[in-house]
Amino acid sequence: MSMGFVAVVLAAGGSTRLGRPKQLLRRDGETLLRRSARLAHASGASRVLVALGAEAAHLRGELQGIAVEIVEVADWPQGLGASLARLQATLGEAGYRRVLVLGCDQPALGVSHLAQLLDAAEHAPAGGAFSAYAGVRGLPAVVAAEDWRQARFAGDEGLRTIARDPARAFGHVPAPDLALDIDTPADLAAAVSLGWLDRPD
Numbered sequence: 001m002s003m004g005f006v007a008v009v010l011a012a013g014g015s016t017r018l019g020r021p022k023q024l025l026r027r028d029g030e031t032l033l034r035r036s037a038r039l040a041h042a043s044g045a046s047r048v049l050v051a052l053g054a055e056a057a058h059l060r061g062e063l064q065g066i067a068v069e070i071v072e073v074a075d076w077p078q079g080l081g082a083s084l085a086r087l088q089a090t091l092g093e094a095g096y097r098r099v100l101v102l103g104c105d106q107p108a109l110g111v112s113h114l115a116q117l118l119d120a121a122e123h124a125p126a127g128g129a130f131s132a133y134a135g136v137r138g139l140p141a142v143v144a145a146e147d148w149r150q151a152r153f154a155g156d157e158g159l160r161t162i163a164r165d166p167a168r169a170f171g172h173v174p175a176p177d178l179a180l181d182i183d184t185p186a187d188l189a190a191a192v193s194l195g196w197l198d199r200p201d
Contacts, residue, residue, distance in 0.1 A: 005098040005118065005142070006091060007045035009036045009068075012053030012076040012083045022105045022182045023059055026198040032182075033062045036104035041066065043114040045100060049090060051076075051083040084153035091148075098127065099148045101159060102140035107196035108177035109140065117142050120171030129171030130163050134179040137163040137172065 011033050015022045023033035030038075033050075040048045048068045052059050053076025060070060071090050075082045084101075091099070098121060100114065113131070117140055120129035127144035130137035139159070143151075147162050163170065180196070182188055191197040 007040035014054035079156040081153040124171035
């Protein structure tokens with residue numbers, strides 16, 4: 001029996017270019033890590049898995065009170081693919097139809113965009129949909145269970161090999177504000193100036 005869709009949150013990175021854990025940046029007093037898990041729940045996912053790696057022991061506390069499954073990624077320095085592969089193994093063959101994939105570093109993200117992605121995936125021939133910004137197909141994204149299970153995740157490739165398949169007709173949901181993810185101090189300053197992040201201490 002299908003359980004609809006599951007959500008996975010990518011939050012294992014070390015934020016080396018930023019110089020501080022991006023997971024602990026705040027919007028309206030709430031950390032981005034907790035906010036991303038909350039949005040995943042609000043989307044209607046039947047399960048929410050959160051990948052933690054760098055400073056996992058410290059970050060776990062941010063998820064208290066939210067029904068998530070924490071998946072620790074020991075090899076997180078190898079790149080995004082390591083987290084996706086670990087999440088893929090954890091989900092296994094359970095009866096889900098789709099996987100919603102989101103990060104924790106897009107402070108402009110809201111639950112309405114996730115709803116639009118899920119709707120676009122439902123109507124797309126390929127059964128999936130990507131956020132569209134800055135000329136790319138990016139996260140958050142929804143992929144069909146078959147694509148998710150067959151993917152070979154490694155390095156920093158993430159979902160790009162799926163998204164770039166010219167033979168597949170995916171849905172696309174424009175979201176220009178999501179082009180700003182928090183990788184550098186300049187990104188952080190821009191997000192603060194736009195009111196998308198609280199000013200850090």
